[in-house]
Every structure is written in structure tokens, then in C-alpha cells.
Amino acid sequence: MNKITIIGGGNLGKSIISGLSNSNLFEAKNITVVDKSKYNLKEVEEKLGVSTSQNIIESIKDVKWVILCVQPRQLNAVLQEIKDVLTKDQILISTVTGTSIAEINEVVPNNKVVRVMPNTGAAKKLSMTCIAANDDVKEELSIVEKMFDTIGETLIIEERLMQAATVLGASGIAFFLRFLRAMIQGGIQMGFHPHEAQIIAVQTAIGAATLVAENGTHPEREIDKVTTPQGCTIEGLNEMEHQGLSSSVIKGVMASYEKINTIK
Numbered sequence: 001m002n003k004i005t006i007i008g009g010g011n012l013g014k015s016i017i018s019g020l021s022n023s024n025l026f027e028a029k030n031i032t033v034v035d036k037s038k039y040n041l042k043e044v045e046e047k048l049g050v051s052t053s054q055n056i057i058e059s060i061k062d063v064k065w066v067i068l069c070v071q072p073r074q075l076n077a078v079l080q081e082i083k084d085v086l087t088k089d090q091i092l093i094s095t096v097t098g099t100s101i102a103e104i105n106e107v108v109p110n111n112k113v114v115r116v117m118p119n120t121g122a123a124k125k126l127s128m129t130c131i132a133a134n135d136d137v138k139e140e141l142s143i144v145e146k147m148f149d150t151i152g153e154t155l156i157i158e159e160r161l162m163q164a165a166t167v168l169g170a171s172g173i174a175f176f177l178r179f180l181r182a183m184i185q186g187g188i189q190m191g192f193h194p195h196e197a198q199i200i201a202v203q204t205a206i207g208a209a210t211l212v213a214e215n216g217t218h219p220e221r222e223i224d225k226v227t228t229p230q231g232c233t234i235e236g237l238n239e240m241e242h243q244g245l246s247s248s249v250i251k252g253v254m255a256s257y258e259k260i261n262t263i264k
């Protein structure tokens with residue numbers, strides 16, 4: 001139970017490793033990262049003290065959990081490499097975008113697979129991780145849930161919603177950050193230095209998200225509390241909507257969703 005190997009120490013892999021290595025669930029020495037890139041391995045070894053390897057086969061020996069953290073087009077090569085050495089009791093946890101449990105089981109039919117979609121907030125223990133598995137994977141599902149609880153929030157969903165979860169939760173980090181960047185640019189235009197505008201915009205974003213997260217209110221209820229009749233907030237909000245803010249965000253989300261359904 002206590003050993004885990006992550007295949008792929010790239011953007012997402014590093015975020016997960018950083019979160020897991022700072023949790024109580026796995027000792028850093030029981031976390032192994034395998035990557036083709038020496039540069040990635042050196043970075044995680046030095047920063048996080050986890051074990052590293054360039055040999056996939058060696059790295060999954062005697063390990064209960066194997067996280068697949070490679071790009072969709074790299075997955076088949078990894079599965080082909082491990083399929084004959086995997087033992088039945090090893091559990092695969094796939095973060096790979098757009099690849100279903102059934103598609104993974106076509107190559108490795110004897111292993112249980114849990115599909116997860118975390119985000120890069122994992123590095124700060126603030127991931128939103130959606131998790132899905134088939135009905136026969138109940139016990140392992142709850143362990144995977146505990147695993148990802150150590151790096152943020154988790155939600156168990158139906159596998160059919162995994163693509164939507166990827167757009168909203170994983171790509172969502174980029175979508176929110178683009179809005180944040182625009183706020184910073186507005187702040188600079190009003191007279192702040194970029195670093196001052198960033199401090200103000202970032203703390204305001206944290207405050208806004210925390211109000212909704214902790215009060216459980218609808219965003220519009222919190223918006224009403226800021227919006228003075230005939231004041232500057234409603235002026236700004238209405239101009240943003242005249243320019244298509246909500247509409248462009250929804251269209252962007254749906255474009256991303258259409259794209260993800262074509263990724264293989």
C-alpha cells in the first residue's frame with residue numbers, strides 16, 4: 001500500500017509529487033518518479049527528496065500504485081512497456097486526458113484502473129481532483145480518494161463526466177489565471193506598478209473564491225454585497241457583460257469541451 005510510482009514527472013506529475021511528498025500518506029523515499037528526462041528527475045530529486053528512475057520496469061516492482069502521468073500520445077508506449085510485468089494486484093491511476101478506463105483495459109485487461117483528473121493546484125495542496133472508476137473498484141476508489149484528499153478537494157464522478165471535469169477543473173486553472181492577468185493589466189492602466197496590481201488582484205481573487213467556498217453562497221449573492229446602486233461596481237460589471245464576458249467564458253469552456261472529445 002505504501003509505495004507509489006509516478007510515470008511522467010512533467011507539469012502535472014511534479015505538482016502531484018510535490019503534494020504527495022508533503023502529505024502523511026507516503027514517505028518521500030516510497031515515492032518514485034520515472035521520466036525519460038534527466039532534467040525533470042534532477043529537479044524533483046533535489047527539491048522533494050523522492051526516489052527517481054529512468055527505468056520504468058524496475059520502478060514499478062513491488063509497488064502497489066502506479067500513476068500514469070504522460071501525455072495522451074505517449075500513453076500507449078508506456079502501457080506496452082509495462083503490460084507484461086504488471087501484476088494483477090497493482091492499481092493503475094490514470095491522469096491521462098481523454099483516455100477511458102476501457103481503452104486502458106484493452107491493453108492491460110487484468111489490472112484495476114482508477115481515472116483521476118487533478119490540477120496543478122496540487123503543488124499547493126489546493127487541487128480539485130475528480131475521480132472515476134468502474135463499479136468493481138470500490139475499495140481502491142476510496143483509497144485513491146484519500147490519496148488525492150491530501151492534495152486538495154476530491155469529488156467522485158461518473159466516468160462519462162471526466163472530459164467535462166478536465167475542462168472545468170484542470171484547464172480551469174488557466175481560464176481563471178487569464179482573467180487574473182486581465183485584472184492586473186487593468187490595475188496597471190489605472191496607475192499601479194505591476195507587482196502592486198498583482199498583489200491586489202491575487203488577494204482579491206482569493207477573497208472572492210473563499211467567500212463562495214466558505215459561505216456556500218451563489219456568486220451572484222456575493223456580487224450583490226459589493227454592488228452599490230449607481231456605483232462603480234455595477235458600471236464595470238455591466239460594461240464587461242456588454243462586451244460579452246459571461247458569453248465568451250461559456251463559449252470558451254464549450255470550445256475546450258469540443259476539443260477534448262477529439263484528443264487521442
Ligand SMILES: NC(=O)C1=CN([C@@H]2O[C@H](COP(=O)(O)OP(=O)(O)OC[C@H]3O[C@@H](n4cnc5c(N)ncnc54)[C@H](O)[C@@H]3O)[C@@H](O)[C@H]2O)C=CC1
Nearest residue numbers: 008009010011012013035036069070071072074096097170
Ligand atoms: N498540466 C496540467 O495541468 C494537467 C495535465 N493533465 C494530463 O496529465 C498528463 C500529463 O500532462 P503534463 O504533466 O502537462 O505533461 P508533460 O509533457 O509536462 O509531462 C509528461 C512527462 O512524461 C514523460 N514521459 C513521456 N513518455 C515517457 C516514457 N515512455 N517513460 C518515461 N517518461 C515519459 C516526459 O518526459 C514528460 O516529462 C496529460 O495526459 C495531460 O493531459 C491533466 C490535468 C492537468
Ligand SMILES: O=C(O)[C@@H]1CCC=N1
Nearest residue numbers: 097166167170171263
Ligand atoms: O490542455 C490539455 O489538454 C490538458 C488537459 C487539462 C490540462 N491540460
